Amino acid sequence: MVKAPNAPRRRESSRLAVLTATRELCEENGYGRLTIEAIAARAGVSKMTIYRWWPSKGAVVLDLIDEAAAVTADPPDTGDLAADLHTQLSEVINLLTPQPTSPVTGVITEAQYDPDLARALRERLIEPRIAKFKDRLRRAQEQGQLPVDADFDVALDLLFGPIYHRLALHLGMPDPDYLDTLITHVLRALNPPPHRLDGAATA
Incomplete structure (x- = not known):
């Protein structure tokens, strides 16, 4: 007895083929040269199949990135805030390199x-990760590593802003030593030294 085609399984197989083709083409040629036609040809599906699920190549790549990330992981919490921030920033840098083939850079x-x-980029990738970042700072605050009036939005901009500044202006991604210096200065800014009654900072 011949079994009827399993439509859900076939659709999932096609979806995975499209995502695999997209990843391979990004790695081979970069995001800039990626086209729906090339994805369809590599995946062995029609363009209409792709457009039935995604409105643009950017949407396909966003799904690819989201699939790779799978679940928004909690940021590391080793008890050493500086080390944990270094790990987080390093992970972002790894996502954005190598340029210009990084699919994340292309989608941005x-x-x-x-x-x-x-x-979609904000809702699916950026905002959940910002929330996790702030959760980590909040735990550090509860442990007395940050003052009660620390501004988490400012911390976010101070730590991640330089990375995207360098990305936008093609200045090269920060190296580990730069990250250490950046984190040291940001934590120092978030933890200003106490002041004496005469207004001078204590040593």
Whole structure:
């Protein structure tokens, strides 16, 4: 007896083939040269199949990134805030390199011109990770490693801003020594020295 085709399984197989093809093409040629036509040809599906699930190549790549990340992991919490921040920043740098083949870099660039992609990027990848970052700072605050009035939004901008600044202006990603210096200065800014009654900072 011939079994009827399993439509859900076939759809999932096609979806995975599209994501695999997208990853391979990004690695081979970079995001800039990626096209829906090339993805369809590599995956062995029609363009209409792709457009039935994704509105653009950026949306396909966003799914690829999300699939690789799987679940937003909690940031490391070893008790050493500086070391944990170094790990987090290093993971972001690894996602953004090598340039220009990094699919994450490509999606960030395309999101500047595609409001729907920008919204999906924020909701699915950026905002959950910002929330986890702030949770880590909040735990450090509860442990007395940060003052009660520490501004987590400012901390976010101070720590991650230099990475995206360097990305946007093609200045090269920070090396580990730079990250150590950056984290030291940011934590120093978040933990200002106490002041004497005469207004001078204590040594």
